[in-house]
Amino acid sequence: MTPHDMEVDGQSAYEPTEAMSLDELFGHSSSQGDDAATPQAPAPAVATFMYAQVYELAGICDLLSGSAASNLVAEVRRVLAASAVRLRGEIAQRRADAILCVFTDPPDEPPTHAQRGLHAAIATVQQIAELALAVDAKLKDTPHPALAVSIGVHLGAGEVTRRNGNSNGNGDRMVRATGEGLEIARVLEKVGSDLRWSIVTSGATRIAAGQRVTHGAAGSLELPDGTFLDFTEVTGLVPRPGSTTPPNYFEELRDVIARNQRTLPGWVPGSMQATQFLVEGYRLLRKLGEGSNASVYLAQPDGGGPAHVLKVLRLEGPDGESNLQRFMQEYALLASIEHPNVARFYHQGFSVGAAYIAMEHFPCGELRSLLGRRLDPYVALYYLRQIASGLEAVHAAGIVHRDLKPENVLVRNDGIVALSDFGIAKHTGMLLTDTGAGDVVGTPYYLSPEQATGGRVDGRADLYSLGVMFFEMLAGEKPYHASSARELLRKHVEDPVPSLPAGLQWCEPLLARLMAKDPQDRFESAGQLLDELESVVSGTKD
Structure with missing residues (x-):
């Protein structure tokens, strides 16, 4: 099959993906209401922001004819918006390969925006993964990159204002959004693509979303303003009580999320602009010191126990390789020594753009x-x-x-x-x-x-x-x-x-x-x- 086979009678070669109905899967109403044309005041100060980025779309389009590429872009745009809109999300920003959606609640309703935001993220990964399979089938005889999506979801502060007309012509609700919440959602998406996690959410967002969202690895990151944010990987859903959905469906959903993350590009040297440092398995408490090529943090292991000191070496720069050799040597030399007058070194690891050593914390200092x-x-x-x-x-x-x-x-x-x-x-x-x-x-x-x-x-x-x-x-x-x-x-x-x-x-x-x-x-x-x-x-x- 050639790239030209992507065209089918001038229509998109990609049929709508066969995901289970969102109402059936998540138990939410997808009603939009009829107040679209009425300008409204800014929404409550707290909302849930979902930022999704599709990877390798441009590379795949380069293999297609113009009309086939246009069809693919249109289908990606549709999929990115579909789940969020059906779960009462509103579109704030949109590109061919990315979307920012906002989830809010009327003042007189119980807050469900975190739950809807994470459920929309899960459904979006499912639909992009099915679209990726369709691309693979169409281009099976042509070497091509894999289509994948990374999504960041954060419940945080932000101002949401309804746009005049409140629609983009497709019936999708459009808003203007500003504030810290949406910026953190972008950062979390970047964390996801770097760590190769399909969906990353802040710890507080996961808790607010309820117990149906399952999670995997966790970590903490330093934001550009020097504060720290706990984050976790979203791995799937469990059935709601009384659900008649076959259990194997939820197993397949987890498999889809895992398959998507295996095709994400991962960290690329020089790409860490949004975050200073992030590490899986620890919750950063505070920064203890800063040097020319290393930082020292106090961090709490996810498994509990005493706090550790993380000595973090940044890998970039002209001396990155030689500094890393010395850094690894330090751990290799000391890890085997157990003596009351030698600091305990627990383990060495690598994070995005950095290497770190976890060692004993000395509250009394030097x-x-x-x-x-x-x-x-x-x-x-x-x-x-x-x-x-x-x-x-x-x-x-x-x-x-x-x-x-x-x-x-x-x-x-x-x-x-x-x-x-x-x-x-x-x-x-x-x-x-x-x-x-x-x-x-x-x-x-x-x-x-x-x-x-x-x-x-x-x-x-x-x-x-x-x-x-x-x-x-x-x-x-x-x-x-x-x-x-x-x-x-x-x-x-x-x-x-x-x-x-x-x-x-x-x-x-x-x-x-x-x-x-x-x-x-x-x-x-x-x-x-x-x-x-x-x-x-x-x-x-x-």
């Missing part, structure tokens, strides 16, 4: 928040011992942290501290390919001399950084200050360790071994440091 003043020396020894214990665990796994600093030591509610942020850590068995020989990696205030000079690095570099932190805990300030990074690095390499404040000289031998310029003069390992700490603490008690 060790940095406790510094800036002199700590009691025994409190400093308490933290020193815990950090050394964490280093012993990671070093035993063959890992060198290489960026140890107070910001990367986190505090639990019980006062226990744990090592975190291993983004530039390296397994001792790895070749120096991720930073390059001679490159300086780390935070200059806590950098070891061998890191400052681009030398070979092992676990003793972390012990030097720990020594700098120990000095800061005891003295209330960092050991070295300079007006430039170059001068600061020179001091780490050449300058002696400053003296501690009066009364703390008993800590200086310990500090001298931690901050020795030559790694050979430092403690051989974190375990040896822990043994020395036992002696120091015992000696102060005698």
Whole structure:
């Protein structure tokens, strides 16, 4: 069969799809009333907005003759509007391959607009899927893309005003709609096409629609204004009580929705304009921090339990590939370590345009928040011992942290501290390919001399950084200050360790071994440091 076979006596080759009647399936009245020509005041502030986008229509039309393409476009337009209009939806915007519909309720009727909006979305997917089968049959001998639809549905604020004449010439009710609700519906449609979900709705909309709408995966997304929105995948319907519809019909409906989503295009790099970040399986609570290529969120897992921290890396940009390698390395290095002084890493995943690591949440924040003043020396020894214990665990796994600093030591509610942020850590068995020989990696205030000079690095570099932190805990300030990074690095390499404040000289031998310029003069390992700490603490008690 050729594309020209799409024409049938100048009429559309696509017969109306054989979906079950909406009245029978959903139990709604499709009456439109007779007030179409009377201008009305804006509808209530809350409405349900449905935005549907058909994909690959243009590509299919390119394979057809002009009249066949026109017939197909007309049929798509009809299908996009049919279910919404029959369920008392009103058309706000319309294109050849997309439609925005609004569902409202008269003030004197119980609110059913969320239910009708989601039911219309389900019926629309069903009809587009049947139209896609018809296209496949007509073009079975011609390679062609698959017709598919993605729909976003949101119950939200918006102003809906009836247009003069209230009709588009086909009897469809036309309105003007503005507001946040319709924009979020558009965002949800984009989420659906990116995740390859046929229908995406906000969590509140699904609840308002009642228990007949079934749902699958869920997640949360950050909107452009920095707020968060829970969303869920719509997977089908269950029969209403007393329904005589055969149960297998609803199974077939779910299969149709699943078949449609398998043909959606999915995320395309550079296409994430509507949303900042979205992740399946979590409800975002708030943003904790923002960097040049990563963000940190507090999120609640859908399965319950304690909140997790999601460390999110954006994949786009010139350094996306190298950043991703380091990001994946961080999880690979730490996931197998279980130690009270190492942050727990739960899992790693990929979302639309981003990779993320789910890790333990530390409500008390960073060790940095406790510094800036002199700590009691025994409190400093308490933290020193815990950090050394964490280093012993990671070093035993063959890992060198290489960026140890107070910001990367986190505090639990019980006062226990744990090592975190291993983004530039390296397994001792790895070749120096991720930073390059001679490159300086780390935070200059806590950098070891061998890191400052681009030398070979092992676990003793972390012990030097720990020594700098120990000095800061005891003295209330960092050991070295300079007006430039170059001068600061020179001091780490050449300058002696400053003296501690009066009364703390008993800590200086310990500090001298931690901050020795030559790694050979430092403690051989974190375990040896822990043994020395036992002696120091015992000696102060005698």
